Amino acid sequence: MANDGADITLLPLGVIERRVLAHVAAAVTRAFPGHLVAVSPAGRLPRGIWNTARGQCDSTRLIRYLDRHQVCPAGKLLAICDTDLCTQILTFVFGEAEVGGCYAVMSLHRLRPEVYGMPRSEALFFDRSGKEAIHELGHTFGLRHCYRYDCVMHSSDSIEATDLKREGFCPRCRSLVPRAPNC
Numbered sequence: 132m133a134n135d136g137a138d139i140t141l142l143p144l145g146v147i148e149r150r151v152l153a154h155v156a157a158a159v160t161r162a163f164p165g166h167l168v169a170v171s172p173a174g175r176l177p178r179g180i181w182n183t184a185r186g187q188c189d190s191t192r193l194i195r196y197l198d199r200h201q202v203c204p205a206g207k208l209l210a211i212c213d214t215d216l217c218t219q220i221l222t223f224v225f226g227e228a229e230v231g232g233c234y235a236v237m238s239l240h241r242l243r244p245e246v247y248g249m250p251r252s253e254a255l256f257f258d259r260s261g262k263e264a265i266h267e268l269g270h271t272f273g274l275r276h277c278y279r280y281d282c283v284m285h286s287s288d289s290i291e292a293t294d295l296k297r298e299g300f301c302p303r304c305r306s307l308v309p310r311a312p313n314c
């Protein structure tokens with residue numbers, strides 16, 4: 132799980148399609164200019180993060196695991212899994228991040244149109260994946276939720292909210308994104 136000197140590392144946990152990882156890496160590179168983005172070799176979902184009663188993984192426990200094991204000693208790390216995520220109080224989350232910290236996690240599971248009974252669409256799935264990745268990494272750079280519904284930092288409690296966002300930051304959020312590596 133080395134980060135190869137990158138200041139933003141994408142860590143696939145489990146089997147994640149290469150094409151979606153490449154799309155996410157390109158979207159993150161566009162969103163955080165000047166930052167070196169790398170995709171690390173795939174790891175495994177740690178056992179201790181399962182919420183067996185719900186059949187989901189606990190995103191808060193996953194972040195704690197990454198932090199405890201210092202999976203990324205420098206820079207920002209976004210773990211990407213395909214397993215549905217939840218927290219103690221939320222029945223599901225698209226992702227979670229440490230605000231101003233190093234670690235973020237996201238799930239691809241609820242970004243697929245077919246999960247909502249819609250036709251498969253790789254373009255829509257990729258688009259949502261890029262937005263979610265930028266949103267969670269934005270938190271690690273200290274950004275909080277934005278009131279603008281079309282800003283990538285707007286909170287998503289439904290996939291419709293995700294689809295209303297653009298991939299980019301609004302001018303105010305953009306001004307808060309550090310342009311150079313800061314870890």
Ligand SMILES: [Zn+2]
Nearest residue numbers: 266270276286
């Ligand atoms: Zn958020």
Ligand SMILES: [Zn+2]
Nearest residue numbers: 277282301304
């Ligand atoms: Zn904004």
